[in-house]
Amino acid sequence: MGTLHDVFNARSVAVVGASASPDKTGHIILRNIIDGGYAGSVHPVNPKAETILGLKCYPTLTAIPGTLDLVVIVVPAKFVPGLIDEGGRKGVKAAVVISGGFGEIGNGDLENELKAAAARHGVRVIGPNCQGFNYTPNHLCATWPLVTCGGPIAVISQSGTVGAAMAMWAAQEEIGVSGVVALGNKSDVNELDLVEYFAGDPTTKCIALYIEGIRDGQGFMRMMRSVGGRKPVVILKPGRTEKGKKAVASHTHSIAGSDEVFQGVCRQLRITRASDITELYDFSKALGFLKRPGGPTMLVVTSSGGSGILATDTAEQCGIDVAALDDRTKEELKKVLPGNCVIGNPLDLTGDADAARYRTAVETAARTSGADFFFLIFGDPIPGAAEVVQSLRATISQEIVVCYLGGGETEAIEVRKMHRGGIPVFPTPERGVRAIGALLASHTLERS
């Protein structure tokens, strides 16, 4: 019997329906597996080709020499059950069925055949009708777009596009993903299996879930209770409105259910709920990289007065406390900061602040202010910001959350440095503060 470990850590992969034409899915996936740096053996299967992308092509799965762990299937639906049988006989442990044309268009019988074949041989199946998966620890990108940047976020998605968008953003920002899995019709592997897998995956620090309906409510509760204590889970679940529910029903035949009930469950289990894709990304970034602060008191340190105000307004709406500075901290800050700084919370270092001024301000306030954490807004081209944040994180005990905006080329350089150094940076004060709100409300108390 194959396991999810066999899916993600497969040492050999066949792509059935591999194609030589660059626009075809059977070409794109094969190319992404190769270009992604996969170290296992890769076998295109296509009876009409000798080689594809420089690899020897086989007419059938059976013809492939040696053992085979995983089969990626990109051929018309009617051939899929037979392929699962053939693979099963060969000892294949898992299959990813990209092909559509099953239950989602009313072909429930064909999907049942697929299930039966898989059950006969103990083959685990992802899909059918899905966008595949990517697992960066194994450099195995059996999906699109090609993303090779590894990181702490695992994405499980009932929408291929939502998963792809999350992976792309994480790659562009160089924070990376551990895995991205498209659920498709969930004929075998479902979101609970995957949550369990990533909860035990050492690379994954946070699980992002896009899900349209929950078939097994009790199982969901049980799983979230068990995983919630170990790893944070962020969920985006649409169907909050009547028309949204209808759209859910016609997309994946799921029942969105009562949004109030789901919201209650999230609150009870301290699952972090995102209200849109942007929040799914931001909250996962916060939970994947940051420690939960010991309390809600935030000191905002900024070079941009306006950004400090926007952060304050948002904080108030998220239950974060932008507490007034105590007199002693004010005195200490006055001693070390130039006269044009506005000593308060927000602490406005003003537009002529350099990175060293942030270091001075934060080190001073960390000693006396009682702030549970710092929100640093770099609102100008401030070279050296990354080095200062990196060194502050090593010297003070409070968590530091960073926002950078308006800094032109310098911003791009500094944000890249921070992301490569494992420090998440948010692009606006409001997105940063909302992410902190999610972090404070999250379940797990301690994270590395």
Next chain:
Amino acid sequence: MGTLHDVFNARSVAVVGASASPDKTGHIILRNIIDGGYAGSVHPVNPKAETILGLKCYPTLTAIPGTLDLVVIVVPAKFVPGLIDEGGRKGVKAAVVISGGFGEIGNGDLENELKAAAARHGVRVIGPNCQGFNYTPNHLCATWPLVTCGGPIAVISQSGTVGAAMAMWAAQEEIGVSGVVALGNKSDVNELDLVEYFAGDPTTKCIALYIEGIRDGQGFMRMMRSVGGRKPVVILKPGRTEKGKKAVASHTHSIAGSDEVFQGVCRQLRITRASDITELYDFSKALGFLKRPGGPTMLVVTSSGGSGILATDTAEQCGIDVAALDDRTKEELKKVLPGNCVIGNPLDLTGDADAARYRTAVETAARTSGADFFFLIFGDPIPGAAEVVQSLRATISQEIVVCYLGGGETEAIEVRKMHRGGIPVFPTPERGVRAIGALLASHTLERS
């Protein structure tokens, strides 16, 4: 007496406090004016240098030969009133005072001296204590970061950083700005003067305003009434919470005032209000590029079922009508689309959709469906999307709003093509739909 026209269309500029060291503001601004492609004459002023950045340097403003329209001042505050006097005697029409150290740190007397000098000579002043301005029709970037990409959005901001961030995003996306102006202390030119200027500026199609307080409530109402009918205005105004109001008071000594009253004014005058910087950007992008649809009925056309659902949920919350398709349109669509498409609203063309399928679907539905506008979501790598959208815009009367996500390299290429072609693209379904909500609620009925 100088006018704002003289500020923005200056044919000669002096930078007083120009510096040879690359980190100094007096260097950065001079370099940005040069690198921005300004065609007028540029004169660095610094008594200690012969040349800076290859330009002949003058010891004083008086020493500059010929006429001089605009002076950018980056020297300590105490010298500024004298410089305005000197410039005034030379016939300078306008000054941008970057230098801080006036009213904002309690030096009201010095700011009054500055005002008096400006009044004596009829010199218009932007600032002091501001981040300068950029006006792309004149290729004059007297601020930072350097942004040269021209476009329809004018940004007026009491925060230099908010203005800079907006300009940067617009440049990165290649949608561009007409102008960006930082208000600073508003000793002379204020937001109402600038709104009036950009309302008459032919390049500007939408005015984005970040403002912390309104000094002259009656004047504000009058101006917005007058401008609102001609050009849309989007406002981000913080101070929605008590602590936000306090932060406003210590940043710019403004009175944020009652948020309920301000909200009422916005509703009455149909000013578009943004709740955060992201919305300020998105709403300006929508209002700067798109026609207001004739009604609220939206047909969502997508390759991503999940994204269609997220769009639907958000639409319901924004008062946009994702109306069911009528039977005739369903029949017509069934005739022209493959069997795996889900015929409804959202209209799910599914993950194997190419650009041609979007064309077929939209052309067909445009004839019979009664939709006031189309929301096209490209949720996969779909080459040719830009060409299809471009040609649909020429052939159907309904407005088309575009979202693109999850498409990897193809997405980057297609989005760039659309932005260069004047078609705004939103990065998530929710951000796109919220921007449509703002468009529908906006004041002006007709825009080119």
